[in-house]
Amino acid sequence: MPTFVSVSSRAAPAALVLALLAAGCSTVDLGPRYDPPPVRMPQPLPAPSAPAALPPLATAQPVVPGQPIGQPLPPIGAEGAFPAPPPPQAPPAAPADAPRGLVTLTTRIEGAAVNPPTRSAGTGQLDALYDAGTRLLRWKASWSGLSGPITGVQFHGPAGMDQNGPPAMMWPGPFGPAYEGRATLTPQQAADLAEGRWYVNISTAAYPAGELRGQLRVVR
Secondary structure (H helix, E strand, C coil): CCCCCCHHHHHHHHHHHHHHHHHHHHCCCCCCCCCCCCCCCCCCCCCCCCCCCCCCCCCCCCCCCCCCCCCCCCCCCCCCCCCCCCCCCCCCCCCCCCCCCEEEEEEEEEHHHCCCCCCCCCEEEEEEEEECCCCEEEEEEEEECCCCCEEEEEEECCCCCCCCCCEEEECCCCCCCEEEEEEECCHHHHHHHHCCCCEEEEEECCCCCCCEEEECEECC
16 A cells, blocks of 8 residues: 655655754854955956057158259250350371380480570480380489579470470479489370470579570480
8 A cells, every 4th residue: 555745744854954054053153353355356357458550651752863954955056055066076196207116315405405595504414215105205304503493394395496385294393403204295295206396494593484405306
């Protein structure tokens, strides 16, 4: 024969347990020193920092011309215009009678060769070597018995023995009893030298136009 248990009989033990728990909790003494720790509230997460701004990209800028821009010129011959340029000329060719190869030259330097002659007691000598391939003239000179210190020495030409010519080349100082020099000649100067139309002139304070002179000649 089946046994039936009432619902009220099941609920009684549960009610008893709850009553015991309530009674026990009411007698718990936490004490006067009990200080419960503070409750930490959840903090919001920090906002993500914005990425560093990148430098702006370089933009193209117009380039200033390195050279000045040419300006239009007025027509040739117009008022205010520049004169017409001369037509181009071919470089001068070496004269046909210019010396060829190595050429030796010499001269005696004396007052009697000056035009007009001087009464100087000084004398001198010049010897030179000319290279037609490079047009280089090298020379050595010496003198003595002059009236005073030398104020200038020059090659003159073109001119004959009885003529006075313009200075063609000045010798740089200082000047002692001897001198060595070299110079590159132009084609025309080389032709005048080969024709014997160059002379050396020595000036002093007493003879500013020339105390001693010597006409260069080619030694055959």
